[in-house]
Amino acid sequence: MDHHLARPGPVPAHGLFSLAEVEPDVIGGLAARSVELFRDQRAHDRPLAGSAVGVLFTRTSTRTRTAFTVGAIRLGAVPVTYGPQDLQLNTGESVADTGRVLGSMLDLLVARTAGPLEELRELSREGGLPVVNAMAAEEHPTQGVTDLATLHLAVGDPTGVSVLYVGEGNNTAVALAHALASVPGARVTFSTPSGYGLPEEELARASRRAAVTGATLEEVHDPALLPDHVDVVYTTRWQTTGTAKPDPDWREAFRPFHVDASLLARWPQALFMHDLPAHRGDEVAGEVLDGPRSLAWTQAAMKLAGAMAVLEWVSGPAAKAK
Template identity: 75%
Template sequence: MGDTPIPRGPGQEYGLFSLAELPPPIVTGLTARSVELFHDARAHDRPLDGQAAGVLFTRSSTRTRTAFTVGAIRLGAAPVAFGPGDLQVTSGESVADTGRVLGSMLDLLIARTAGPLDELRQLSRQGGLPVINAMAAQEHPSQGICDLATLALTFGDLTGIRVLYVGEGNNTAVALAHGLAAVPGAHVTFATPAGYGLPRDELRTAERRAGTVGAVVEQIHALDPAPGDVDVVYTTRWQTTGTVKDDPGWREVFRPFHVDEALLERWPRASFMHDLPAHRGDEVAGRVLDGPRSLAWTQAAMKLSSAMAVLEWAAAPHG
């Protein structure tokens, strides 16, 4: 996947925080490695053997937490689990002090917290250890690698892949934008309700990178102008983990973005993706989620191999 070194040293941060920060060869390399490990989970030499991997989740998680825990074990590491009330940041210890302590004992940290992404960066800087963003409010980068790997498993070469994302411009959408912006010729359209789109800065960053590889990242706020031909229709649940919407009538705003069989038939050759968990009847109809064109369950299974690829990369002793 290339040998771009992870910067390491006192006061530096390293690991996986945002796909926007990874050079395109690293993104495509992690994608390819995820597919390799999906086909053969033993295609490694236990590169984390003897290491201690912290697994800090202060938000609920089924797929991501399980994938990183099992992935760490399969790669040879011993996971050390922390729940929402286990660390003394809950009693007033600073994130900086917590990072210094964790860094003196752990070899890497996988973290999903309630705080901003900068907290994860601070844990890395103060602890001098790799930190993997297992979902922050701003972005869910390991989900982005999982999504690209699912696409690669299904379609092979991703050059020119066409994706229509339908729903909220949430952290999964941000990761998808940054990931596909690294794929030559990719075209991704985000159809989001007005007021619930991708953050402007994230969209502009993805657009700029897309321009360097001949890709297109765009956003619309209705489905009528959506592309006439796509390879995949992708949605996520309307209520992102740990968030609430201020508008009491938000469901009516989202209703036109419900993916049912009638909507999917606009693209009769398209596959369907969903990062799960799903709320059948809200963002997607059960017949679509469980139907023959759905990749959602393959996507869920791909979480493990993509977690392993990220762990292998983040913990590698680069020069």
């Protein structure tokens, strides 16, 4: 079998920064390819053989860092890993100079840094190097790929799926908005505390795509204003990695957005998703997270397949021809 036939389409030479920059059919292709690799991690011909993949994480990570490190190895690459204290960035070397050096030695870089998304773009630009955003303050695009792949696995064709997201409009929520805006007929409600919603420009950007695909996105701040029909309830940790909330009483605003068995009981057939890590008792009750309708652990396992699909795509012919 020629596994390259399953690739989702042309890749921009710069890599993956935001799902808003990726065509809907390519996002769907990445999700479908992830499911393929989830079912058979050998369904490829080691497309990264002979490549060196940098894995730079200056923020904590369990799933994403492990997924990209193992995914690179499974696809034939040698990963070169960097922790928060490993690069001369810590001694004052500029992002531009770092990018030039990494670009002269690596074939691809996966990065989660403490800086904004523009920092990853600069590393790519200065190094002439494809970069994968493994989570920035603005968006967690590879999580969006994983989430859409998990939906593909759980419900089949996600066309028309109805998703309720409960909690902060964080980088995972942004990625979910861009991913589901690419799904025809998807209906997505973001139930967020007032003052903690999705960035207006990101929601507007995703809504413009949704208008083309036939999807519907809405945001509500009153937890009583929830849809009558929901296929999936999704939440994330209230305290996003690497961030702090300016309001010392923020927990009071979040308490009504706790997902427990009584909330899930409103939609008896609905599945539950969580990107992890989870704080049982805060955003979700343990009986929901560990219950029979939870897909959280499937999502976690799907991270590896999603990382492999993204690495395979970003390392494709278009990237190598740069």
